[in-house]
Amino acid sequence: MKNISDHYQEVGQWQDGSGPESDIVISSRVRLARNVAGFLFFAHAGSDQRMEVYDLIRTRITTTALNDNFWFLNLEELSEMERTLLTERHLISTQLAQGAGARGVAISHDEKLALMINEEDHLRIQALSSGLQLYETYKTISGIDDILEENMEYSFSPDYGYLTACPTNVGTGIRVSVMLHLPALKMAGQMEKVLRAARDLQLAVRGLYGEGSEPIGDFFQISNQITLGKSEEHIIEELIEFAVQPIIEYERRARRMLMAGHLPVLEDKIYRALGILTHARIISSDESLYLLSYLRLGIYLGLVKHIDLETTNKLFLFTQPAHLQTLCKKTLGTNDRDESRANLIRKYLSE
Amino acid sequence: MKNISDHYQEVGQWQDGSGPESDIVISSRVRLARNVAGFLFFAHAGSDQRMEVYDLIRTRITTTALNDNFWFLNLEELSEMERTLLTERHLISTQLAQGAGARGVAISHDEKLALMINEEDHLRIQALSSGLQLYETYKTISGIDDILEENMEYSFSPDYGYLTACPTNVGTGIRVSVMLHLPALKMAGQMEKVLRAARDLQLAVRGLYGEGSEPIGDFFQISNQITLGKSEEHIIEELIEFAVQPIIEYERRARRMLMAGHLPVLEDKIYRALGILTHARIISSDESLYLLSYLRLGIYLGLVKHIDLETTNKLFLFTQPAHLQTLCKKTLGTNDRDESRANLIRKYLSE
Numbered sequence: 001m002k003n004i005s006d007h008y009q010e011v012g013q014w015q016d017g018s019g020p021e022s023d024i025v026i027s028s029r030v031r032l033a034r035n036v037a038g039f040l041f042f043a044h045a046g047s048d049q050r051m052e053v054y055d056l057i058r059t060r061i062t063t064t065a066l067n068d069n070f071w072f073l074n075l076e077e078l079s080e081m082e083r084t085l086l087t088e089r090h091l092i093s094t095q096l097a098q099g100a101g102a103r104g105v106a107i108s109h110d111e112k113l114a115l116m117i118n119e120e121d122h123l124r125i126q127a128l129s130s131g132l133q134l135y136e137t138y139k140t141i142s143g144i145d146d147i148l149e150e151n152m153e154y155s156f157s158p159d160y161g162y163l164t165a166c167p168t169n170v171g172t173g174i175r176v177s178v179m180l181h182l183p184a185l186k187m188a189g190q191m192e193k194v195l196r197a198a199r200d201l202q203l204a205v206r207g208l209y210g211e212g213s214e215p216i217g218d219f220f221q222i223s224n225q226i227t228l229g230k231s232e233e234h235i236i237e238e239l240i241e242f243a244v245q246p247i248i249e250y251e252r253r254a255r256r257m258l259m260a261g262h263l264p265v266l267e268d269k270i271y272r273a274l275g276i277l278t279h280a281r282i283i284s285s286d287e288s289l290y291l292l293s294y295l296r297l298g299i300y301l302g303l304v305k306h307i308d309l310e311t312t313n314k315l316f317l318f319t320q321p322a323h324l325q326t327l328c329k330k331t332l333g334t335n336d337r338d339e340s341r342a343n344l345i346r347k348y349l350s351e
Numbered sequence: 352m353k354n355i356s357d358h359y360q361e362v363g364q365w366q367d368g369s370g371p372e373s374d375i376v377i378s379s380r381v382r383l384a385r386n387v388a389g390f391l392f393f394a395h396a397g398s399d400q401r402m403e404v405y406d407l408i409r410t411r412i413t414t415t416a417l418n419d420n421f422w423f424l425n426l427e428e429l430s431e432m433e434r435t436l437l438t439e440r441h442l443i444s445t446q447l448a449q450g451a452g453a454r455g456v457a458i459s460h461d462e463k464l465a466l467m468i469n470e471e472d473h474l475r476i477q478a479l480s481s482g483l484q485l486y487e488t489y490k491t492i493s494g495i496d497d498i499l500e501e502n503m504e505y506s507f508s509p510d511y512g513y514l515t516a517c518p519t520n521v522g523t524g525i526r527v528s529v530m531l532h533l534p535a536l537k538m539a540g541q542m543e544k545v546l547r548a549a550r551d552l553q554l555a556v557r558g559l560y561g562e563g564s565e566p567i568g569d570f571f572q573i574s575n576q577i578t579l580g581k582s583e584e585h586i587i588e589e590l591i592e593f594a595v596q597p598i599i600e601y602e603r604r605a606r607r608m609l610m611a612g613h614l615p616v617l618e619d620k621i622y623r624a625l626g627i628l629t630h631a632r633i634i635s636s637d638e639s640l641y642l643l644s645y646l647r648l649g650i651y652l653g654l655v656k657h658i659d660l661e662t663t664n665k666l667f668l669f670t671q672p673a674h675l676q677t678l679c680k681k682t683l684g685t686n687d688r689d690e691s692r693a694n695l696i697r698k699y700l701s702e
Contacts, residue, residue, distance in 0.1 A: 264632045264633055264690050265633065267632040268631055268632035268633040268693070271630040271631060271632055272626075272627055272630055272631050274630055275623075275626030275627050275628075275629060275630025275631065276623055276626050276627065277626075278626055278630075279622040279623055279625055279626025279629075280619055280622060280623050280626065281615050281618040281619035281622055281623075282615055282616065282619040339615050342619070
């Protein structure tokens with residue numbers, strides 16, 4: 001079985017910057033919330049019942065056709081650093097990482113699928129894709145869901161649909177989100193307007209790490225909040241039609257206007273970011289996100305030609321604290337991390 | 352005769368970064384204030400008498416041995432841009448540049464000497480040297496003063512000495528100053544202490560352009576304020592012994608402490624400055640001074656090896672507005688200047 005330390009050498013396949021609209025849509029994510037019939041919800045279950053649910057779902061995964069494509073991790077056996085590493089790769093949620101009792105995750109070898117056991121619900125199935133691929137991503141996750149459901153009875157109500165720990169997930173149990181990179185709208189001071197429009201559509205706007213994270217470095221996650229009374233396809237269709245496509249158009253227009261009207265101002269921001277990235281000796285995690293965000297924009301606009309997207313994507317990931325420390329093969333305090341981060345960035349950008 | 356447009360191609364000899372203690376002392380300056388006997392002080396003179404004084408002193412310069420070493424400029428014949436160019440080169444004061452009526456300046460070919468006519472006094476003689484060379488600079492200026500005095504009667508009182516327009520110059524009429532580069536004291540937060548000590552010694556602390564200019568980019572001009580009741584040599588001795596030498600020691604100690612204790616913090620500041628200088632597309636005059644100030648420190652500390660002091664000294668001068676526009680051969684608005692400045696800096700630092 002694959003070791004967790006193999007996991008920091010490359011970015012996950014869904015983070016390779018490919019896929020439709022990838023100049024603006026970093027990734028698409030679909031997750032389903034499911035609970036096993038006949039067991040208390042996670043928050044109300046005692047440690048014995050948590051363990052029972054854990055064993056049950058784990059067995060279902062490892063004894064079906066899924067087993068070949070997944071590797072399984074027992075969260076209780078992982079160090080804090082390893083759990084943070086998985087969070088930085090978006091393979092587990094902060095809640096699963098920081099939770100208590102029997103918890104696990106099955107991760108597909110390409111990292112596009114993750115099955116979390118005993119997060120807020122008994123089972124959370126997550127599928128990730130690069131670019132805007134919500135329908136395809138939903139189709140994949142739906143296939144996994146079907147395989148599991150053949151072998152396991154979910155809590156389901158004919159009236160409400162799938163039952164979940166939090167009422168906001170009842171029904172389809174689906175959450176659909178896209179991670180957007182909107183530097184031009186931010187620069188043009190139009191983000192407030194976009195955020196207000198998204199909230200009017202009852203969508204949630206969050207940061208790089210979803211629930212509980214603040215937008216940083218011009219990255220915004222947009223997701224549905226309503227899961228009841230609509231089909232999964234309808235939820236995806238609405239998100240794309242009323243939010244994602246219009247925002248992509250706004251961002252593209254803002255980029256064109258910056259290119260046409262204020263090119264030196266735009267170039268200045270992008271090249272200063274590059275200058276600092278290639279010269280600084282101390283860089284915080286937040287600052288590196290901001291600077292790399294400008295660099296990413298510069299690459300997509302054709303203003304930065306000698307650095308490729310692959311390198312930039314690696315840096316987004318490898319400059320996060322747990323990846324950085326794993327790469328350096330030691331635990332580092334904040335100051336040492338900021339120095340190691342600057343060294344790592346210089347090394348990658350000078351290659 | 353040399354044309355003023357020849358004057359922007361190189362830095363003046365006194366700005367070449369040579370001379371004793373030049374890691375900290377940029378330059379030494381001595382100036383004498385003199386007035387011609389039998390004429391009203393400049394501020395009280397009518398335009399006819401201003402012209403008479405102008406003609407008289409000009410003739411004394413051009414008909415003595417001085418003529419071979421100097422070229423003469425009639426301020427009224429110069430454009431505002433040309434006058435600013437001379438100010439940026441420290442060859443005339445802002446007061447002379449912006450004054451009214453018959454005014455002139457004789458400048459030695461090496462730019463180490465400048466004789467201003469009808470500034471605040473009828474005659475201001477200035478001598479500049481690189482590094483800490485106050486005695487030598489005074490010796491030079493004294494020689495010039497003697498030659499002129501042989502041919503012209505100065506306003507002089509046996510009781511008070513040389514009479515000047517402003518009482519603070521009465522006596523020797525001498526002002527002695529050094530331009531210091533104190534980035535380490537600034538970074539260590541110790542500048543306030545140094546400035547207080549200098550003021551306790553009745554010294555004036557000013558910016559790059561002397562009277563009326565604020566310290567910027569870690570450059571501080573320190574000068575005597577008392578000119579009466581002490582010999583010139585005594586004034587120079589006191590300035591060096593009680594102010595310049597101790598400040599040099601403080602700055603050196605602060606640099607050593609930064610190198611020993613916080614090397615990455617120091618390197619980070621210096622290399623970020625270099626990164627911005629080599630990448631920005633828009634740089635203001637003030638910002639370039641700040642950034643070049645760090646670069647200069649980095650070169651002297653041996654942290655920046657691939658850029659030489661000569662290039663840095665050129666950039667200090669050429670990034671000033673009038674030099675920049677003269678180099679670009681056109682008048683530029685602020686935004687265009689900031690772009691041209693960034694282009695110029697990148698060009699010089701990439702060579």
